[in-house]
Amino acid sequence: MASLTMVEALNLALHQAMEADDRVVLLGEDVAQTGGVFRVTAGLLDRFGESRIVDTPLAEAGIVGSAIGMSLYGLLPIVEIQFDVFVYPGFEQIVTHAARYAWRSKGESPASIVIRIPYGGGVRAPELHSDSPEALFAHVPGLKVVCPTTPSDARDMLLAAIEDPDPVVFMEPKRIYRAGREEVSEELPFEIGNGHGAPAELLSTARVAREGTDLAIITYGATVPLSVQAADELASDRGIQTKVLDLRSLYPFDIEAICSAASECGRVLVVHEAPRHAGLGAEVSSLIHERVMLDLHAPVMRVTGFDVPFPQFANEDDYLPSVARIKQGANKVLDW
Amino acid sequence: MAMEIIRIIGNGSEVPDAPVPEGLGGKDLLELYRWLILLRTFDERAVALQRQGRIGTYAIYWGEEGTQAGALYACEETDWVFPSYRQNSIGILRGVNPATIYAWWRGYGGKLGFYNPRDHRTGPICVPIATHLPHAVGVAWAAKQRGDSVASLAWFGDGATSEGDFHEALNFASVWKAPTVFFCVNNQWAISTPYHKQTASQTIAEKASGYNMPGVRVDGFDPVACWKATRDALDRARAGEGPTLIEAYCYRIAPHGTADDPRLYRDESVTERWRPLEPVNRMTGFLQRLGILDEDKEAAIRAEAKELIAASVKEMESYTQPGQEVLFDGVYASGRPWTFDEGLEELRSVERAAEVRPVGPVPASSEQGGDV
Ligand SMILES: Cc1ncc(C[n+]2csc(CCOP(=O)(O)OP(=O)(O)O)c2C)c(N)n1
Ligand SMILES: [Mg+2]
Secondary structure (H helix, E strand, C coil): CEEECHHHHHHHHHHHHHHHCCCEEEEECCCCCCCCCCCCCCCHHHHHCCCCEEECCCCHHHHHHHHHHHHHCCCEEEEECCCHHHHHHHHHHHHHHHCCHHHHCCCCCCCCCEEEEEECCCCCCCCCCCCCCHHHHHCCCCCEEECCCCHHHHHHHHHHHHHCCCCEEEEEEHHHCCCCCEEECCCCCCCCCCCCCCCHHHHCCCEEEECCCCEEEEECCCHHHHHHHHHHHHHHHHCCCEEEEECCEEECCCHHHHHHHHHHHCCEEEEEEEECCCCHHHHHHHHHHHHHHHHCCCCCEEEEECCCCCCCHHHHHHHCCCHHHHHHHHHHHHHC | CCCCEECCCCCCCCCCCCCCCCCCCHHHHHHHHHHHHHHHHHHHHHHHHHHCCCCCCCCCCCCCHHHHHHHHHHCCCCCEEECEHHHCCHHHHHCCCHHHHHHHHCCCCHHHHCCCHHHHCECCCECCCCCCHHHHHHHHHHHHHCCCCCCEEEEEECHHHHCHHHHHHHHHHHHHCCCEEEEEEECCEECCEEHHHHCCCCCCHHHHHHHCCCEEEEECCCHHHHHHHHHHHHHHHHCCCCCEEEEEECCCCCCCCCCCCHHHCCCHHHHHHHHHHCHHHHHHHHHHHCCCCCHHHHHHHHHHHHHHHHHHHHHHHHCCCCCHHHHCCCCCCCCCCHHHHHHHHHHHCCCCCCCCCCCCCCCCCCCCCCCC
16 A cells, blocks of 8 residues: 555556556657656656657657557557647547547457546646547547546556557546545556456446435546535535545446436536536436436536636636535535 | 758857848847847746746747747748747737736736737747647738738747648648748757657758758857848748748757756756857857947847836736636637626626636656646
């Protein structure tokens, strides 16, 4: 056991995966010599050498595309995208190829790559360093999209993503990269490289971040801790017991966890940082209304980012869902 | 592939100065010098402001002023220029208020932090690498289609030459014979990635040959040489002969940005060997040798720049944080969709968070990280 931040937990997972399986390679901009701009890959160069951890030329289409080729040949590449927005030049490769190699080969030759994307706002960065593009990927059939919010989940889910045969877009909420520490077991959560893959639940289930029966807040990423705080305040303000469901898997959704939380509580608020229109909140809400509408006492509502370009940082707190906005949304659902 | 490097300014001893290029009179040289000093003053002040937590992380260009001022001085007022984040303050030489640029780094949007590209024929500060190059080509093509004698110029780094957009832009410009100058500041580093990991080409300039356009190399620490190479390329462009790729060979003396610590990835004693070549001192010596700059004149130019920048900082700091409506302002030219009204209403119905202050100094060797 060690007390780790999310960055350190991700770093541990990378060390463990590369140690356990020599097919694992890592490529990206500034990942080797400096250990990445967020230091997630620190120490890997010294340990595994430049044939396995590669500072690439500055070209995201080239990075993702060559990772796909490496995977075809049998390696297990991990790609680091430096910041959310910079994945866009690589979008074509992800959509037209990473997502389709399995389909074109009846599942036999998937693009077994992991695309790690530090994403989201709240870090006082200049323009175009704060996007939340997860819905773009969740909309592409053939991709798995996941997002851990605790250090242990980050470690276990990254190991699972590497082991998983399908392409995984691995969203890392950079605002909480160092927000807190957690005891993380150094023991592997499953046996790596034995041909059985990772336990399915690591990339397909939600996590209950807080128990409650009056209201369910369904969320993921950096808004999970904010939702927990809002839930605590709702308990002291008005005696409401709020369940907070951390989705973890953004595609596929944990439909059972979503529906049972909705049925149990009868009231649901969805929270995310990405813009609202065609965001994942819409999908969560639709699924609930389609499946368990009669269990609801109020419509599912949303607290999200706005349908605007992510603002310059002095105004980013106006954009980001805050505890106050989450509580207001919760009160609307409760008082509907 | 050996290629000559264009250089005008010598070193004041064994390397002699070349003659001042035609078209650059004494008044021009002094004005170019004034621009260099202004850019230098802006940049040094920005770094200080970041250290004091008065603006956010900042992309330093110390040492690259010659590639900016020299190239811009070769342009006509009517030409369009497209900067990357590294040329973030180039607009101030085109009438943009320096306070606006400081405000951009302070995290202010709306009218406070953005300028209108059409007002200054200066593209916005471009953050995603190489993505502005096709814009420069489009402007040049449009001007040509309209029969205007307008050219365009885009600055970008050595790292940018790896992106697809760079190659697409060069190809389009060459096929269309667009009057565009591609000005690559080869400072030999892309954050921590050195030139030899970026490209196997011996020079950036030789990449031009694949697109059948001229590629020239120039001393990036020599503002007069940068002027000369750019002026020649613009003359060609205006004569209908199409684009040119210029490689301004230099060295990134400063860290990548205020969040970067180069000691993590390079030998800073090498950096110190490049430092004496920096353009401001070179230009000062050159103008003194030509007898058009004396100490009084230099002091006056520096004082003027200092005053202007100090006033800009003061102005920037007099701005109050934009209101919540700035999120929704101008997103569409045609008006607001209904979602914006609802968004603003939601925002106004809860207590507003305190103003976001910039994060203070963040060396890369710390745990924080960040690319600028
Ligand atoms: C598409 C894209 N990918 C990654 C980045 C992150 N990034 C910012 S600056 C930089 C290095 C750029 O190097 P170079 O083109 O040589 O320009 P310089 O910084 O040296 O001026 C990188 C990788 C980015 N801004 N855009
Ligand atoms: Mg560079």
